[in-house]
Amino acid sequence: MYSGSSSLETLPSYQNKTPFKKIAFLGTYTPRRCGIATFTNDLLQAVSGAAPSAELQVVAMGSPDAYPPEVKLSLPEDDPARYRRAGEQLNRSGIDLLCVQHEFGIFGGPAGSYLIPMLRELKMPVVTTFHSLLRSPDVAQRKVMDELVKRSQRLVVMAEHGAEILREVYSADPKRIDVIPHGIPDFTFAETAPAKEELGFTGREVMLTFGLLGPGKGIEYAIRSLPEITARHPEILYVVLGATHPNLVAREGERYREGLLDLARELGVSDNLYFENRYVPMQDLKRYMAAADIYLTPYPNEAQITSGTLAQAFGAGKAVVSTPYWHAKELLGDGGGILVPSRNSAAIAVAVNALLDDPVQMNALRRRAFREGREMVWSKVGERYVKSFRDAAASAPVKTGSPWRARALPELKLDHIDRMTDGTGIFQHATFEVPNFHEGYCTDDNARAFLLAMQSGEATDSPQLWQMTSTYLAFLTAAFNESNGRFRNFMNHSRQWLEEAGSEDSHGRALWALGTGAALARRDGWRLLSAKLFSAALPAVESFTSPRAWAFTLLGLHEYLGICPGDQQAHRLRTELVDRLITGWDTYSSNDWPWFEGILSYDNARLPQALILSGSMLPESRALEIGLTSLDWLAGIQTAGFGHFRPIGNNGFYVQNGERSDFDQQPVEAQATVAACIAAWRVSREQHWLTEADRAFDWFLGRNDVGLALHDADTGGCCDGLQPDRVNANQGAESTLAFALSLAELREALASSAEFAKQIA
Template structure:
C-alpha cells in the first residue's frame, strides 16, 4: 500500500454542532491513530464569522459563504502539498447554489481528492446535478456508506464502479449490554426506554413516533421515549424553537407528555454512550426513503440496540436479515405494533441485539480508518503539470457575426445585452463601436472568411466614431442613449485612445477609399489630445493606432515623434515600478493589461534592438506566466479587485477582454520575433473562450458568435454584451489570420 506522508481533511469540525463536524473529527482521529507515520491536519468549514475554538489539528478555516475563502484554502493546501485531501460532502455545508462554492477549491487544489458523499440524490435538481457531476469529475475516488449509494452513482451519474469505495459509517467500539447500570446513572431505572438521537428538525418523522406512544404506553406503562439532541442551529436561527414546541404540544394532545422526554442539548460522546447503553429500542422514523446514510442509526446498530425504523435506504441495508425491524414511513400504528411485539418477546429482542452488535464490529472506527487509508493509497493526482500544456480544441472555422448584427442598429452597436438580447436602456458607447470597426477591418484585410455584410457594418461603426468626435474640444464623447443623445461632452481617455486605434487601423487596412479618407480626417483632428493624457492604457491604445497609421503614411515625422514620446512615458513607468518579482508598469494589474506590452512591442519593432521592444517582450512573458494556472490553462486577472502588488489577486470575475488582449499581444510578439512560444501563448489565451478555463466551460455560442460576459466562481455570466462578444470574434479573427499566414508554425503547437 502506498505510503502517505501528509493527509488533509476538509469538512465541518468540532466544536461545531452538526453531524458532519462530528464525523470529520472521528474520521480524522481514527486515521491519525491508524497511520502513525503520517502527518494529518484539518481545514474546517465554518458557518459563523468568528469561527469556533478549534483544536490544534485545525490549521485552516474556510468561511462557507465566501467564495474567495475557498481559493485561499486551496492555495494553502497546495503550499502544504498533502498526499491526499479527504473531503466530506453534503450540499448544505458549502456556500453557493447546491454548495457550488466547493468547486472553486477543487479546481484549484493539486492533491488527489477522496470525497465522502453523505448525500447521494437519485433525482437531483439542475444545480445539484451540476455540482455532483463536477464533484465526481474532480474526485479521484468516491466513498459511499452503503451499497445503494454506489448503485445510484453508477446508474444515475455514470460513475465507474472502480472509482467507488463502499466504507460504512464509523462507530465507537462499545461493549455489549450495560443497560441496567446506564439507566440507573441517567435516572431511568425501571423504565422501558425508547430513544431517538440527533439534531432536531423537520424531516425526522418524530411526530409519528409520538403518535405511536399511546398504544405503547397502554401495553408498557413504564415506557418512555427520549428525544435526545438540540434543535438544529440553522433552524433555531430561522424560527427559534417552534418545531420542538410543536412536538411538545403533540405529546400533550396525545396524552403522553409524561412519557415523552425532550432532552434539548448537544450531548457529549460519553453521555451519548450512556444513553445508547440504556436504550431498549432505537427509533428512526424518517419519512424520506432517499436517505443514503444515518450516523445515528449506525451508532445504535453497532451498540447492539434493537432498531425499529422506516425503510430509508441505509436502514434497508443495515437492518436486513433480522438485524432490525422496518415499518412503513408515516405509520404510527406500525411503529407501536412492532415496538410492543419486541417488548413482549425478550428472546427475539436479545437475539436481534446480539446480531447487531456482532455485525457492527466491521464498522468500528479503527476498521473504517483502515479502509479509508486503502482508498487514499489508490487515489491518483488529477492535475496535469503546467509544463507541456497543449491545445486539443480546434479553432472554429469562421467568424460568425449573427450576434454582432443582433446587437447593432443603424446608429451603432449597443453596449450591453440581457442574455443574448440587446439592452436598449444602456445605449451605445464609443469603446464598443471602435472594437466593432476593428473587427470589420480584421475580417476585410487578412484573408479571414468574411460575411458579405462586413462593409455595411463597418460603415455604421465608422459613422458612429465620426459622430462621437467633438470638434469643439478635440475629444471623443463616449456614451450615447438609445435616443441618440450624448451623455457627456468629453469621454474617458481610454475611449479616446480606442477610437484612435480603430481609426489608425482603418487608414492602413480598409479597402474602401471613402472609409480611409474619413478615418484619416478624424484621426488627424483627434490625435493631438493624446499628449495631455495621463492614462497608460490610453497611451497604449493610441500607440497601436499610430503604429497602424504609419503603415499607410510612413513619412509623418510628427507621429513618429509622438509614438516615441508615448513609448518613453511607458518606459518611465517601467523603471519606476518594476522589480525582480513584479515585472510591470504599475503597482496593480487591472484591465486590458497586455495592451501596454503590445504597444511597446509594436512600436519597438520599428527600432531594432530598442529597449522598449525588450521591455515589451519581458513584461508580456511575465504576464503570461502569472496568468497560467497550475493545470496549464489561461487564468486572467479577475476584475473583482484586480491584483495589487503585495495584495490578494482577484481570481474572478474573469473577463473576455483580458483573453483577447493576451491573444493580440502574443501574436504581435510572434510576428516580431518569429518565436513559436508566442503563438502557443496566444492559443492558450484563446482556449479560455473554448473551455480551457477554471470551470472547463466554453463561453462562446458557435452558432451566432456571441460570448458570455465573464467567468464567475461557479458559473458563467450568461449575458452576451458587445465587449465580450467582440473580444471573442476579434480573437478568433486574429487566430485564423495567424493560422492562414503560418500553417506550419501552428502545427508545432497542435
C-alpha cells in the same frame, strides 16, 4: 476533467512510494455541533491511525470562537472569493490530497455552488464523501453534483444504494466509487443493567433515539406508539437524546420539542418519555447506548442515504426497529433488525412489543448486530479511506502542457454584430441578445468593430461585412472633433453627441483602429480616410496621461508605420510613448510586482503587447524585454491552480499589496491576453505563447471559474461578464467584439503557425 486544450495523462502508480505527506479534510468541524463536524473529526483520527506518518489538517466551514490546532484554515460559507483563495492556500501549503465532506447546506451559494471554484483551483487529487444523495435534484443541485463527480478522483458513499444513485443519476464511473460504511466507535458488548442503574433507569425497558432533533426525525410517530406499548409493557421508557437542531431553534425556538411534550401529555404517556435536551459527547452517548434495549429510528423520509446514529447503534449491538429509509433497508434488510412502514405508529408498537415479549430474539438481534458492526469500527474505516486516498493519488490527472490548438476553432459568426449595427454604427449594449437603443453608441465599440472588419481576413469579401466596415469608419469620422483634435465618445440614439471630447482611452482606441485601417483596409478610400484621420488625431496624445491610451496609440502606430515609414511625427511619438511606459516600469516594478503601475485594472495585457510590438521595431530599446517579462508575469497570475484562465476582476481590480478581485471577469481581458500572447509568439516564435493565447481564448468557451460558456454559438454573441455563480446574459457590443476579435486573431495565428512549422521542418 476539462478535455479542451490542456492534455491530461495518468500519473505513475504511487504504490512504491508514499503518495501523500499532507492530507487536508474539508467540512464542518468540532467544536461545531453537528453530525458532519463529528464525522470529520472521527475520520481524521481514524486516518491518523492508519497513516501515522501523514500530516493531517482541517479546513473548517464557519468561524466559531476556538478551533483545535489541526484546523489550519476556517472558511466563511458566504464569501465566494474566500473559497478560491482557500484553494490557492492549499496549493501553496503543499497539500497532497483533499478529502471533502459534502452535504447540501454547509457550503455557500445556490446549492453550495461556491465550493466548485475552489475545487477547480486545486492541484492535488480530491476524494469526496457524500453524506446525502438526491435522486431528483433541482437544476442548481444537479449542476453542483455533476461538478463534484467530475472534479473528484474518488467518490465515497456509505451504502451500496448511494453507489447506485451515483451511477444511475449522475453517470459516475463505477470504478471511481468506494463504498465505505459510516465509522463507529469500538463499542464493547455489555448487559444493560449497570448503565441503567448509573442513569437512574433501573427496572425500565429502554427504547432510545438520539441525534439532533427536528421534524424530519419522526419522533411524533414513536410517541403515538407508546400507549399500545405501555399497555403490555408499562415499564417502557422512551429516551430522546439530543439538542434541537440549531437552525430550527433559530427559526422557531423549541416549538417542535414542546409540541412533542404536549402530545405525550395528551396520550397519557408523559411518564414513559424522557428528553435529554443537550448535545451529548461521545462518553455520555456510550452510557445511554449501553442502557438501551431497543434503538428506534422512525424517520418518515426514505431518501436518507446515511444515518450515523443508526450505524453507531447497530455497531453497539442494539436491537434496532426502523422505518425503511435507504440506509436502514441496506443495513437491516437481511434480518439485522426490524423494518416497519414509515409514519405508522401501530407498526412501531407491534415490532417493539414483539421484541420485549421475546428477550431471546432481542438478544440474538443484539449479538448479530454487534458482530457485523465490527467491520464498521473507525480503525477499519480509516484503513479503507487510506486505500481510497492511494487510489485517488495514483489516478489523478495532471496538466502536461498541450500542443498548440488541439481542436477546431468555433465558426466566426457575424449575425449578432450585424443585428447590433444600424446605419449609424454599432450599439453599445444589449438586453440579452436584443439591441438596447436607450444607451446609444460609442466610439470605443465602433473602433473595435472597425478593427474586427480589418482583421477578419476570411470574411472580408462578404457584402455584409463590407457594408458594416463602411458604417464603422463613417462613425469614427463623425466622432472626430476638428475644433479640438479629439474624438467624441458617446452618442445617443438621436445621433446627438454627448460631449466635445471623449476619454483618453477612447481616443487611443480610435487611433489604434485607424492605424490598422490605414495598413489593412482593402479599399483605397478606406485606407486614405483612415490615414488622414489618424494623422489629424495623433498630436492630442502628447498631452495624455493614461498608460492604456498610450498603449492603444502604440498599437495603431505599429500598423501605421508599417505603410508610412517616413512619417517622422509618428516615429517621434512612438519613441516618446514607449519611454513613458518604461518610466512607469522603472517606477513601480519589483521582483514581486513586475508591472507599470501600482494596480492591475482593465485591458492589462495591452501594455506589454504595445511594448512587444514597438520593441520589435526599436532594437536599441528595452521595450521588448520589458514587454515579454511583464506579460509572462501577467499570464502567470491570470492562470488558476487548475490551469484555466482567470483575469483580474472588474469589481475592485488588484491593487499592489492588496487583495485581487476575481469577479466581475470581463471579455476584454481575455481578448487582450489572446492578442498580447500572439504578438509575443510572432516576435519570439516561442510556442508556449500560443498555449497561453489558447488558454485565454478557452475562457470564452467555458474553461473558467464557473464552468459556463460566454460565447453564444447560435447568435455569435458573447455574454457581458462572469460572476461567481453565473454569466451576465446580456450580449453587448464590447463583449461580442472581444470574442470575435480573439477568434479572428487566433485563426490567423493558427494559419501562421502551420506555415511556420512547414518552414522549419
